[in-house]
């Protein structure tokens with residue numbers, strides 16, 4: 001029995017025979033396929049979109065990737081990024097591609113509002129919508145919804161589809177690199193509770209397909225600018241506040257801090273996990289002033305501590321139990337910090 005056959009019994013139950021058949025039906029007859037993902041796309045969003053794209057191209061499909069906006073430069077190395085159409089750079093082209101699609105894959109998000117400026121084009125598209133996602137509390141917007149919040153990454157769900165639909169033989173090295181990137185980034189390098197024996201088995205199957213995992217790690221994590229590394233040092237030494245009794249660590253960086261280190265998109269990625277790595281810290285919060293009056297929040301937690309609930313209650317956000325995000329609008333960084341203090345005090349008391 002091959003590694004792939006061994007894995008078949010363990011693919012996500014959301015890939016039921018019925019759902020597999022529905023998707024096969026949607027893909028029959030050479031439809032125009034567009035693949036999209038959430039705004040500010042992360043490794044899992046770009047990885048799943050490009051991974052699925054490579055898989056579909058290998059079987060002769062007519063597919064394109066359209067994303068709301070650019071991703072951080074540490075993902076630029078991924079094979080296929082040159083072919084992506086970005087809404088923020090060419091909105092008319094992006095919108096017409098989405099409008100003219102027959103099948104539209106929505107990857108790594110579970111509600112149109114997470115697609116930023118592409119949301120309206122998605123909801124008004126004539127395309128048949130396929131959502132593949134692992135966030136909690138999905139909206140009901142897709143004809144076919146593959147939703148598995150127990151799964152660590154959307155890339156794992158795409159690998160499961162390749163396995164369950166008999167397309168694993170189309171797994172090129174390029175596809176494997178992209179999908180592995182989402183598997184590793186969304187699981188904090190395979191450390192979060194969502195990682196299962198199946199996750200590792202999927203990785204084993206990718207390795208059998210020839211994937212060089214060390215190359216992916218090096219390109220993704222070991223190619224940082226000096227400014228970025230020094231910004232992390234500054235944030236940890238000058239901007240970290242620890243709430244000792246509550247086991248909470250908070251870093252807030254305003255525009256002045258970011259400008260000092262010539263911030264570019266993606267430079268603060270991973271910083272929130274450094275806070276969570278501190279002994280005694282159970283919840284980590286990272287606040288970044290992204291524009292005047294707009295503060296982006298990133299939350300992480302250990303164990304059962306539910307930051308998704310905190311993010312949706314106070315920061316107009318969501319995500320997962322141990323990793324969530326949100327935004328505070330119309331406030332200076334000082335106001336946002338006061339709001340976070342208030343929210344945390346209320347949260348601790350409840």
Ligand code: 5GP
Pocket residue numbers: 042135297298299316317318319320323324325326327
């Ligand atoms: P990050 O902190 O890496 O930006 O996001 C962590 C998780 O929270 C991701 O799974 C992401 O999809 C989710 N998330 C981040 N920002 C938002 C937001 O503004 N709204 C919602 N609903 N989820 C978010």
Ligand code: MN
Pocket residue numbers: 044045108134152153154186
């Ligand atoms: Mn994801």
